[in-house]
Amino acid sequence: MPLERVVEFRLASQVDLLPEVIYFIGKTGAAMFEERPEKLPRPRDPAALQKAKKIDEFLNQLLFYVQPQQVALPLTTLESQIDSVLEKLEALYKEVSYYTRLIDELRVKLAVSREIAGVKTAVLPRTEALEVFAALPGRAVREAVELAKSLKATVVQQGNALIVAVERRNAPQLRNALEKLGVRVLSLQEVADMEPPNVLEERLRKAEEELKAAVQRQKDLINYAYTLRNAAAAVAETFNKSAIDEGAETGRLFESYEKEIKKLEEQLANLSKIRKVLEALSGRGGLKLPEGFKLVVDPETPIAAPHMLQEINGVKVALVRGGARGVEVPPEYLSDIKTGRELVENAIKSLEASLQRLRKELEMLERLYREYSIYGDGRWEEHKDTASVIFYVLEKDVKKIDDALAEFVKHNLGRLDVVRRTRYKYFDAVPVERRPTLEKYPPPIRQFTKIVYMYGVPRPNEISPVPLVALLFPVFFGWMYGDLGHGFLLFLLGLLLLKKLYGGRYRDWGIIWALTGLVSMFFGALVYQEVFGFGFKELGIKMPTPPVLHLFGEGHELVTTGGVLAGIKAAFILGFFLILLAFLSKFVNTLLKGEPDVAVAVVLPQVVLFFSLGMVFFSLVKDALHLGFMAPLLQLPWLYIFVGAFIWSAAGTFALRAKYKHHEEAPPVTEEFIMGFVEGSLGALANIPSFARLVILILIHGVLTKLVNGVAISLGPAGILFAVFGHSLIAAAEGLFSMVQSLRLVFYETLSKFYEGRGRLFAPLALP
Numbered sequence: 001m002p003l004e005r006v007v008e009f010r011l012a013s014q015v016d017l018l019p020e021v022i023y024f025i026g027k028t029g030a031a032m033f034e035e036r037p038e039k040l041p042r043p044r045d046p047a048a049l050q051k052a053k054k055i056d057e058f059l060n061q062l063l064f065y066v067q068p069q070q071v072a073l074p075l076t077t078l079e080s081q082i083d084s085v086l087e088k089l090e091a092l093y094k095e096v097s098y099y100t101r102l103i104d105e106l107r108v109k110l111a112v113s114r115e116i117a118g119v120k121t122a123v124l125p126r127t128e129a130l131e132v133f134a135a136l137p138g139r140a141v142r143e144a145v146e147l148a149k150s151l152k153a154t155v156v157q158q159g160n161a162l163i164v165a166v167e168r169r170n171a172p173q174l175r176n177a178l179e180k181l182g183v184r185v186l187s188l189q190e191v192a193d194m195e196p197p198n199v200l201e202e203r204l205r206k207a208e209e210e211l212k213a214a215v216q217r218q219k220d221l222i223n224y225a226y227t228l229r230n231a232a233a234a235v236a237e238t239f240n241k242s243a244i245d246e247g248a249e250t251g252r253l254f255e256s257y258e259k260e261i262k263k264l265e266e267q268l269a270n271l272s273k274i275r276k277v278l279e280a281l282s283g284r285g286g287l288k289l290p291e292g293f294k295l296v297v298d299p300e301t302p303i304a305a306p307h308m309l310q311e312i313n314g315v316k317v318a319l320v321r322g323g324a325r326g327v328e329v330p331p332e333y334l335s336d337i338k339t340g341r342e343l344v345e346n347a348i349k350s351l352e353a354s355l356q357r358l359r360k361e362l363e364m365l366e367r368l369y370r371e372y373s374i375y376g377d378g379r380w381e382e383h384k385d386t387a388s389v390i391f392y393v394l395e396k397d398v399k400k401i402d403d404a405l406a407e408f409v410k411h412n413l414g415r416l417d418v419v420r421r422t423r424y425k426y427f428d429a430v431p432v433e434r435r436p437t438l439e440k441y442p443p444p445i446r447q448f449t450k451i452v453y454m455y456g457v458p459r460p461n462e463i464s465p466v467p468l469v470a471l472l473f474p475v476f477f478g479w480m481y482g483d484l485g486h487g488f489l490l491f492l493l494g495l496l497l498l499k500k501l502y503g504g505r506y507r508d509w510g511i512i513w514a515l516t517g518l519v520s521m522f523f524g525a526l527v528y529q530e531v532f533g534f535g536f537k538e539l540g541i542k543m544p545t546p547p548v549l550h551l552f553g554e555g556h557e558l559v560t561t562g563g564v565l566a567g568i569k570a571a572f573i574l575g576f577f578l579i580l581l582a583f584l585s586k587f588v589n590t591l592l593k594g595e596p597d598v599a600v601a602v603v604l605p606q607v608v609l610f611f612s613l614g615m616v617f618f619s620l621v622k623d624a625l626h627l628g629f630m631a632p633l634l635q636l637p638w639l640y641i642f643v644g645a646f647i648w649s650a651a652g653t654f655a656l657r658a659k660y661k662h663h664e665e666a667p668p669v670t671e672e673f674i675m676g677f678v679e680g681s682l683g684a685l686a687n688i689p690s691f692a693r694l695v696i697l698i699l700i701h702g703v704l705t706k707l708v709n710g711v712a713i714s715l716g717p718a719g720i721l722f723a724v725f726g727h728s729l730i731a732a733a734e735g736l737f738s739m740v741q742s743l744r745l746v747f748y749e750t751l752s753k754f755y756e757g758r759g760r761l762f763a764p765l766a767l768p
Contacts, residue, residue: 012388029766030397034390043387052232068226099211118158251380280313299326438762456757480697482523485532491517533705575691582753601652606676612642613684
């Protein structure tokens, strides 16, 4: 697998400075940060990241009026940028808030002005006995009218407004009641002073234009703030996932485990003492203590209270009347000693299990701490308020990190404790489960990582199937889609994806489909000699050699039996060798994982098991497929070889189980034995026949195209449109089926036998 060498960096700094370090490193776009194990605590929230959250409060209001764009950020401290942006945003926010309040007020006034437009033109009574006012009831028109009439008021509706005339003594009561109902009440003077709608519309338009102009004037600031907000969020996410506390939080975690273990040990020691006493008294059914007395195990002497002291089963025991320090035996244990012993035994077993679990957890925590911590010395106070990160860099990009750290020191006065372990190369010291995967292939092989990574990313210590998939996927597809004309259409689709369609966003898929189209054209031209369902002979095209697989006949003979059998024979033989290659790759992968004993004892017999069953399968179809050339090989006693391989694998499994009996992290040999037997059997008896779909799909493809051609010819000139429609439909449908079946043959029949795909891609943090 072509891999670039990777260097592991470890950095530690004061917590508030660590986001700055991450920012400067992220600007290089060259470092992938390691995630912190769940058991190790994260540091406190840095001040800069807390400030960055305030940018959101301002931007949420501003982004209604502008579509922001990402810009390049300067290489200076993150906190100073945040402070500067917040100061400028606050001034802009105040200006925008002024305009938004003004616009809201003008909109309310405009709505009111439109509603009372009819009131202004109405002739209103003016008398000392009555008070006249306008009411805007909204949806509560009926309720407002009924309320007014209940106080003997006269109501006239003008558009959406009500003109209310009521006796002056009832006017305050009616006003209050209407306002509680949600009705807006306006005096005649307020109605007269209200600006007309056209004036308010003009003022609203100007206010909106001034708001947009104010925002546009500060568009660069908004773009900068938007980019900075996203960068700070990426830094915060990296900090939260990757930063490891090196001080008090980690210390408290270890201390909590140690205290809990000590507490359980003390409880276990006390119960053990009680058990010894109860064992010594087991000859009795029960023991009743005198009133006011208690039995104390391992008491602290001297004892002030009246007591009697003696030794039972190697343990000092005191019968005390009054108080004494020590482990008291509960009276109920003494009243029924047999039951008491059983309870104590059960409690001891439970405590021992809990203690063992806690010790394992503490051991795992210590192992993680030593592996991930930059110090690993347990001196929590010395590293107070300090945090560290681990990240990986390609060897060729180490200078970028050095330059970024030098720039960081230039801009920050804080002390940075840097440890760079350049001896950590890709295959050497970095634990394999932490190594990121970066595969470097030339086009067009590189593009097929998209298909492989749909299944999973390879680990650094397993064979990458990318080159194999780059070969198999186009071959499988071309075999099932083999037509010179349809292959050319697929090739054109690939070219369009490369340059025209979707703005080039799917360029990699364009390369995949262009290459697959070329392979389909190769199968159509040389293997089947078909173009849009017409044989080359039918079109008068003479080829120097006949078709490699003569599947299709002439006239009424759509398919030839001999050609179909030859195609199935070729598919079965190809399937056998591919699955055999998959099992051999599994053997190599097991060796690369550092498990040679499992590889030889369990996996290698699986290869023999599959091979023997494969020969049994071919012996069953030998006559039907004319496999006479394999006769000498098929005459070997493959069933006995299969039984021998099974015994070999079973014996190896039992031997390895005995070898790893007391190992906590023993390889899953039993599961490997069972799955290997199932996969080997299915591989020979089911997966090899599954390759017949290569022939079935091309037969369907060819028959459908010939049927469309026959109908089109019978229709005369109108048949051209039918042919275009029919071939387009076949090309799309058969293309989809061929893709699905190609992926099945790649993923299930081949990769599932050896490829785990549990790695992770090298994905560096890249800040603008």
